[in-house]
Amino acid sequence: MDGELFPRERTVIAPGAVHVPDWLGPDRQRELLADCRDWARPPAGLRTVRIPGGGVMSARQVCLGLHWYPYGYARTAVDGDGAPVKPMPPELAALGPAAVAAAYGRPPEPGTAYDIALVNFYGADSRMGMHRDADEDSTAPVVSLSLGDTCVFRFGNTLSRGRPYRDVELRSGDLFVFGESSRLAYHGVPKVLPGTAPQGLGLTGRLNITLRVGGLG
Ligand SMILES: O=C(O)CCC(=O)C(=O)O
Ligand SMILES: [Fe+2]
Numbered sequence: 001m002d003g004e005l006f007p008r009e010r011t012v013i014a015p016g017a018v019h020v021p022d023w024l025g026p027d028r029q030r031e032l033l034a035d036c037r038d039w040a041r042p043p044a045g046l047r048t049v050r051i052p053g054g055g056v057m058s059a060r061q062v063c064l065g066l067h068w069y070p071y072g073y074a075r076t077a078v079d080g081d082g083a084p085v086k087p088m089p090p091e092l093a094a095l096g097p098a099a100v101a102a103a104y105g106r107p108p109e110p111g112t113a114y115d116i117a118l119v120n121f122y123g124a125d126s127r128m129g130m131h132r133d134a135d136e137d138s139t140a141p142v143v144s145l146s147l148g149d150t151c152v153f154r155f156g157n158t159l160s161r162g163r164p165y166r167d168v169e170l171r172s173g174d175l176f177v178f179g180e181s182s183r184l185a186y187h188g189v190p191k192v193l194p195g196t197a198p199q200g201l202g203l204t205g206r207l208n209i210t211l212r213v214g215g216l217g
Helices: 024-041 090-105
Strands: 010-015 015-021 060-064 068-071 070-074 115-122 129-130 144-149 150-155 165-172 173-176 185-195 207-213
Touching: 010 165, 015 090, 024 060, 024 115, 024 144, 024 207, 060 068, 090 144, 090 173, 090 207, 150 173, 150 207
Parallel strands: none
Antiparallel strands: 010 015, 015 173, 060 115, 068 070, 115 207, 129 185, 144 173, 144 207, 150 165, 150 185
């Protein structure tokens, strides 16, 4: 980022959990943002996710490839308008192995196809509670891309929602990969920092895209 006193460096946050700052350049961020706006349109567009028990997620979501709902995957927006989920774009799928290579210094296992993307939109007051990404039937790393406002990303342990955890600032363009012994670690977003998106991106709020391997046949 401009004006940074020290460049932010690739950091291993936990075994198999790696933060790669500024992985996406400004042009790639703009392209992805334009794509997210397309994907957000109906049918099977951006929706509010209702949690069993009565709550709602404050981040709104759209899915590609397979539709996630609490707690499973479907081929249609079963908790939205019921339309078929949009396909996973090949260019987006291709970012999965490239991201794993950037984070780990080696590509994922051959044949690892990133076939699911979950796109979450966070307003100034949105948060995401501590949870595990456990509805996939694959041990392949989750790839997370951030656009827009900076957030505090809390990355914890596999046993509980509580400590130990580490708080990491994810900024626009940052990559975070979690796999190996951190694949099922609890994580969440306690806070978005409003007004921190890069000038020129044209986004108020934050978008996060997670790429996943479903392994669901
Ligand atoms: O927004 C983020 O950085 C995390 C999103 C997340 O954990 C998820 O989509 O499962
Ligand atoms: Fe998650």
